Structures are given as structure tokens and as C-alpha cells.
Amino acid sequence: MNPVERLLKYVTIRTPSDECSDSVPSSACQFELAQHLHRELFTMGVTDVKVDTQCYLYAHIPPTPGYEDRPVLGFIAHLDTVSDFCSHRISPEIHEDYDGRDLPLGTSGRILSPEMFPHLVGLKGRTLITSDGTTILGADDKAGIAEIMTVAEKLMAGEIPHGPVSIAFTPDEEIGMGAEHFDLDEFGADFAYTLDGDTEGEIQYENFNAARAVFDIQGVNVHPGSAKDVMVNASLVAMEINSLLPPSETPRETEGYEGFYHLLDMKGDVSQAQIRYIIRDHDSSRFEQRKDLLREIAGAMNRKWGRDTVTLSITDQYRNMSEIIADSMHLIENAKKACDAAGVKPLILPIRGGTDGAQLSFKGLPCPNLGTGGHGYHGPYEHITAEGMEASCRIALELVRIYAESPL
Numbered sequence: 401m402n403p404v405e406r407l408l409k410y411v412t413i414r415t416p417s418d419e420c421s422d423s424v425p426s427s428a429c430q431f432e433l434a435q436h437l438h439r440e441l442f443t444m445g446v447t448d449v450k451v452d453t454q455c456y457l458y459a460h461i462p463p464t465p466g467y468e469d470r471p472v473l474g475f476i477a478h479l480d481t482v483s484d485f486c487s488h489r490i491s492p493e494i495h496e497d498y499d500g501r502d503l504p505l506g507t508s509g510r511i512l513s514p515e516m517f518p519h520l521v522g523l524k525g526r527t528l529i530t531s532d533g534t535t536i537l538g539a540d541d542k543a544g545i546a547e548i549m550t551v552a553e554k555l556m557a558g559e560i561p562h563g564p565v566s567i568a569f570t571p572d573e574e575i576g577m578g579a580e581h582f583d584l585d586e587f588g589a590d591f592a593y594t595l596d597g598d599t600e601g602e603i604q605y606e607n608f609n610a611a612r613a614v615f616d617i618q619g620v621n622v623h624p625g626s627a628k629d630v631m632v633n634a635s636l637v638a639m640e641i642n643s644l645l646p647p648s649e650t651p652r653e654t655e656g657y658e659g660f661y662h663l664l665d666m667k668g669d670v671s672q673a674q675i676r677y678i679i680r681d682h683d684s685s686r687f688e689q690r691k692d693l694l695r696e697i698a699g700a701m702n703r704k705w706g707r708d709t710v711t712l713s714i715t716d717q718y719r720n721m722s723e724i725i726a727d728s729m730h731l732i733e734n735a736k737k738a739c740d741a742a743g744v745k746p747l748i749l750p751i752r753g754g755t756d757g758a759q760l761s762f763k764g765l766p767c768p769n770l771g772t773g774g775h776g777y778h779g780p781y782e783h784i785t786a787e788g789m790e791a792s793c794r795i796a797l798e799l800v801r802i803y804a805e806s807p808l
């Protein structure tokens with residue numbers, strides 16, 4: 401089966417994760433896809449496959465005889481999708497020989513346009529897959545799953561000699577919980593790739609360092625008529641804090657390797673106020689400087705408005721996996737070689753966010769991210785090309801071949 405046929409099947413099993421749920425997985429529908437994949441792998445001849453009680457699927461493809469001593473290479477994709485634009489059945493549409501122009505999505509009234517997505521012009525002549533415009537497509541990350549399944553089928557059919565290969569499909573990536581209950585021992589790989597990126601050929605191993613920061617501000621409230629030199633208006637202090645941050649370092653003003661402070665929300669009155677930020681930077685020393693600036697601001701406010709006016713709490717969220725990957729740069733070099741062999745231009749781009757692979761890297765499984773051929777994720781304009789998916793499969797298969805032929 402080719403990866404597109406698989407994708408078209410998998411997207412019809414809706415799997416939105418649920419941010420408001422405390423259960424694992426956050427939504428039971430994810431089991432339906434996991435069980436389907438379990439059956440499909442078993443039918444291919446992969447007998448060492450299981451879905452655990454938390455909806456993690458682990459499968460192991462045995463090595464070709466004589467290749468047992470090769471490193472264990474892993475591939476990971478996620479079962480869930482975002483919950484936005486996912487309230488009803490997903491109806492994928494296939495547009496063969498796309499003309500590179502405006503494309504109406506079903507009868508939704510939405511138009512996939514090169515004006516919004518300039519890269520579309522470059523997809524002229526390809527087979528484009530979209531939703532009907534009323535939902536996401538779900539290629540994030542069912543394209544990754546479809547590609548890994550296609551590679552598994554080829555390996556089981558003995559197309560190339562290979563070392564041991566581990567596969568995992570995880571729940572709840574979109575709500576940041578995909579790595580949480582990942583069983584590294586069960587997975588058993590020495591290193592892995594997530595197939596969860598955009599354009600085919602993408603190789604990502606630098607994500608943000610991330611923290612959240614909350615300022616709690618305690619004001620002094622008295623009658624405004626007799627407030628002279630007494631009142632401390634907590635909301636005004638909150639606004640003063642924000643005014644001390646560099647205005648050019650917001651998400652809107654930054655790109656590439658530029659970090660930012662992002663004001664998430666603010667609430668308050670005279671007596672009390674709270675402002676919440678997230679802080680992001682690829683560079684760990686600049687990341688620490690950002691946190692230091694917030695601490696300095698809190699200190700300055702307390703000197704100006706009175707001790708204990710401002711309480712700052714900073715919580716680290718995740719770290720840049722590049723410091724882990726630095727010891728396993730063969731993962732990046734080999735991914736570039738695999739792209740070259742597959743006839744795809746390697747694209748090394750920083751991630752302006754985090755990935756499950758980042759968390760797994762810090763747990764001991766170095767895990768960069770690869771493209772799947774998709775674009776416009778997390779909304780009704782999501783699209784992917786058949787050619788991009790085929791290329792992503794070739795890249796993954798080349799990686800298996802490289803690790804079999806030239807072990808570390």
C-alpha cells in the first residue's frame with residue numbers, strides 16, 4: 401500500500417486529543433487508530449507489537465540475519481490531532497495535477513490560495529491532498545504514521561537489508577503530553593527520528609528553551625480622593641512591568657533564531673494584578689539573560705513600590721535538544737545524506753516551539769524531527785502532496801539503509 405492510501409484511511413479515524421482531560425490518553429478515540437495500526441502491523445508480519453493501557457503503540461522489526469549488531473533505529477509519530485476544526489467527519493479530497501492557483505476547498509467557501517501560502521506555486525503539477533475545508537486534514541501527524549507504516553512494510557518485505565528498527569505511535573502530542581509516559585525500555589532504540597515536520601527534507605534538531613513567568617502584584621487600595629503617596633495601583637504596576645520589556649522581542653517581531661517574551665494574559669484591579677508570560681530562546685545563555693531581566697524588573701518594582709509588591713515565579717518548561725544532539729551529530733549528517741540519496745534538498749531549520757523529540761532527547765533518546773511533506777497544519781487549509789509523502793518515505797528508508805551499511 402502506498403503512503404497516500406494509508407493517509408486517506410487513517411484520517412477518517414478522528415483522533416482529537418483533549419486538553420481539558422486528565423486521563424491518559426486524553427481521548428479514547430486514539431485507541432481506535434492504535435488498534436487499527438496494531439492489526440495492520442500484525443498482518444504485515446510484525447509480531448512484536450503492542451498497545452499499552454495508555455495508548456502507546458510499540459513495535460519492533462527484527463533485523464535481517466547478519467545485521468543483529470547494528471544500532472537500533474527508531475521512528476516515532478503521534479496518533480492524535482488538534483481538536484480545533486475536528487468536530488465532525490474528515491472528508492479528504494485529492495486534486496491531481498494541481499495547477500498552482502486558487503483551489504476551492506469543497507463547498508466550504510474556503511479557498512486554498514498562493515496568496516496565503518506562497519509555496520503552493522511550487523507544488524504545481526503535484527497531487528495535492530486537502531480536507532473539504534470544514535475540518536483539518538489530520539496529516540499532522542497521520543502522514544508521519546502512514547510513512548512509517550509504508551517503510552515497515554518495505555522492510556518486512558525484505559526490500560533492503562537492515563538492522564533492528566523500533567516503531568512507536570504516541571498519544572496526546574498536541575497537548576504536550578506525548579513524551580510523558582513514553583517507555584524508553586519498551587521502545588529499545590539507541591536513537592530515533594520523529595516524523596512530524598512540514599516540508600519533505602526538513603531536518604530539525606534545534607528547538608526553543610522555554611519557560612513560563614508569572615508576576616503577581618499586590619497593590620494598596622485606598623479611597624482615590626485621599627490616595628496621595630499611599631495608593632499602589634496593582635494594574636498600573638503590571639503595565640509598568642510590561643513597558644520595561646524590549647518591544648521588539650515579541651512573537652510578532654521575531655523569526656528564525658530570535659527569541660521573545662510573549663504576554664499570554666493579564667488581569668487585575670487596583671488591589672491585585674497578574675501578568676503571565678512565556679519566554680523562548682534557542683540560545684541557553686540568552687535564555688538565562690531573559691529570565692534575569694524579569695528578576696531585575698521584579699526587584700526594581702519592589703524597591704520602587706514597596707517590598708513584596710511583586711512576586712515573580714519562573715518555571716522551566718523544556719530545553720533545546722541541540723545540546724543533546726551535539727553528541728550524536730551522525731543523526732543530522734545521515735539525515736542529510738538520506739535526503740541527498742532520496743533526491744530531496746535537506747532543509748535545516750530551527751523549530752520555534754518544542755517537540756516530543758526534545759523531551760525524549762533529554763530522557764536519553766536523541767530524537768531529531770523530519771518533514772512529512774505537509775503544510776498549513778492545525779487548520780482547515782492543511783494540505784500535503786503525494787510526492788512529498790513518497791519522498792519522506794524514501795528518506796526514512798535511506799536512513800535505515802545508511803545505519804545498516806555503515807554502523808557507528
Ligand SMILES: [Zn+2]
Nearest residue numbers: 478540541596
Ligand atoms: Zn504533529
